[in-house]
Amino acid sequence: MAELAQLREELDRIDDQIAKLYEERMRVCGEVGEYKVKNGRKVFDRQRENDKLADVASKVSGDFNKKGIQELYQQLMSMSRKLQYQQLVEAGALGRLPFIRISDLDRQNARVVFQGTEGAYSQAAMKQFFGENVNGFHVRTFREAMEAIEEGAADYAVLPIENSTAGPVIEMYDLLDEFENYIVAETILPIVHTLSGLPGTELSDIKRVYSKTEALMQTADFLDSHSDWQRISVVNTAIAAKKVLDDNDRTQAAVCSAYAAKVHGLSVLVDEINDAEDNSTRFIVVTNQKVFLENASKISIRFELPHRSGSLYSVLSHFIYNDLNMTKIESRPVKGRPWEYCFFVDFEGNLEEPAVKNAIRGLREETQNMKILGNY
Numbered sequence: 158m159a160e161l162a163q164l165r166e167e168l169d170r171i172d173d174q175i176a177k178l179y180e181e182r183m184r185v186c187g188e189v190g191e192y193k194v195k196n197g198r199k200v201f202d203r204q205r206e207n208d209k210l211a212d213v214a215s216k217v218s219g220d221f222n223k224k225g226i227q228e229l230y231q232q233l234m235s236m237s238r239k240l241q242y243q244q245l246v247e248a249g250a251l252g253r254l255p256f257i258r259i260s261d262l263d264r265q266n267a268r269v270v271f272q273g274t275e276g277a278y279s280q281a282a283m284k285q286f287f288g289e290n291v292n293g294f295h296v297r298t299f300r301e302a303m304e305a306i307e308e309g310a311a312d313y314a315v316l317p318i319e320n321s322t323a324g325p326v327i328e329m330y331d332l333l334d335e336f337e338n339y340i341v342a343e344t345i346l347p348i349v350h351t352l353s354g355l356p357g358t359e360l361s362d363i364k365r366v367y368s369k370t371e372a373l374m375q376t377a378d379f380l381d382s383h384s385d386w387q388r389i390s391v392v393n394t395a396i397a398a399k400k401v402l403d404d405n406d407r408t409q410a411a412v413c414s415a416y417a418a419k420v421h422g423l424s425v426l427v428d429e430i431n432d433a434e435d436n437s438t439r440f441i442v443v444t445n446q447k448v449f450l451e452n453a454s455k456i457s458i459r460f461e462l463p464h465r466s467g468s469l470y471s472v473l474s475h476f477i478y479n480d481l482n483m484t485k486i487e488s489r490p491v492k493g494r495p496w497e498y499c500f501f502v503d504f505e506g507n508l509e510e511p512a513v514k515n516a517i518r519g520l521r522e523e524t525q526n527m528k529i530l531g532n533y
C-alpha cells in the first residue's frame with residue numbers, strides 16, 4: 158500500500174488539473190453570460206442543466222459516484238449562474254421591478270381596517286402606526302380585512318403576523334399568498350395583559366375570568382395563583398371586556414389590554430399579568446398597491462420549490478452570495494399538491510439595491526411562482 162504522502166501527491170496533481178479546468182469552464186460560462194446579456198436571454202436553463210446532470214452521471218460508474226458527480230455539477234452550474242447574474246448587474250441589465258417607490262404613506266387621510274372589535278390589540282397596533290385620530294373600522298375575520306383591501310373599501314389593513322412567544326399567525330401567510338395585497342410597513346406592539354373588572358371590584362369578589370384562549374395561556378402563572386377562579390374562553394379579549402361590563406357583575410373579570418378596559422368602562426384591577434415580560438406581536442400594514450417606502454429595509458417573498466433534494470440549499474445560496482441577511486423562513490403546504498411546500502422568506506434590503514435585484518432575479522428564475530410580498 159502506498160504511503161499517505163505519496164497518495165496526497167497524487168491528489169495534488171489531480172486537483173491541479175481540476176482547478177485549471179474549473180477556471181476554464183468559468184471563462185466559457187462568462188462568454189455564455191456575455192451572449193445572454195447581449196441577446197436578452199435568461200441565465201437559468203433548467204432543461205440544459207438536467208441534460209448535463211444526466212450526461213455526467215452516465216460517464217461514471219456506480220451509484221455513489223453518479224450521485225457525487227451530480228452534486229458536484231449542481232454546485233458548478235450554480236457558480237456559473239452567479240457569475241452570469243453578476244454580468245447582468247455590471248451591464249445594468251437587471252431590469253425594473255414592478256414596485257413603485259414612494260416617500261411617505263398618507264397616514265392622516267387613510268381609511269384603515271382591522272380585525273376584531275373596539276379595544277382589540279389590532280386596533281391598538283393601528284393607532285400606534287396611524288395615530289390616535291385614524292379613520293378606522295373593524296371586520297370580523299382576517300379574510301374580510303384582506304377583501305376590504307383588495308376591493309379598495311379600505312386603503313390599509315393592520316394585521317398580526319407573529320407573536321414573540323406564540324410564533325407565526327399561520328393564516329396570515331396563506332392570505333398573503335392568496336390575495337394581491339402587499340406589505341408596506343410593520344409595527345411591533347408590546348402585549349401587556351391586565352385583569353380588569355367593574356370599578357370597585359375586589360379580587361375576593363371574582364369567580365370567573367373571561368378572555369381569548371391565547372391570552373388566558375399567556376397569563377397562566379397569574380391565574381394559577383387564583384386557582385378557584387374559573388377560566389372561560391371567548392373570541393376576543395375586547396369582547397371579554399365588553400361582556401363583563403354588559404353583565405354588570407362583580408364576580409366576573411376579563412384578561413384584556415388596559416386600552417380595552419378603558420374603552421369598555423372597566424377598571425384595571427391588576428396590571429401586567431402576562432407571564433413573559435417582553436410579550437409582543439408584530440403587525441403588518443397591507444395595501445392593494447405595489448409600492449414601497451424609499452427607506453424600506455426588509456423584503457418578504459414567497460416561492461415554491463421542486464420536490465428535489467438540495468433545491469432549498471441551492472436557492473438560499475442567492476442570499477449568501479449577494480451578502481443579504483436572511484431574517485426569517487417559514488414553510489406552508491402548497492394547496493392541492495400534497496407534500497409540496499411554499500416558502501416565505503424575509504431578508505434585509507431595499508428593492509433598489511443591485512444586490513437585492515440580483516438575488517431576486519436568480520430566485521425568480523430558479524424557483525416557481527415567486528412573489529414579492531412587500532418591501533417595508
Ligand SMILES: C=C(O[C@@H]1C=C(C(=O)O)C=C[C@H]1O)C(=O)O
Pocket residue numbers: 186189200201202203205206209233234235237238
Ligand atoms: C452556462 C449556461 O448557463 C447556465 C449554466 C449552465 C452550466 O454551467 O452548464 C447550464 C445552463 C444554464 O442554467 C448555459 O446556458 O449554457
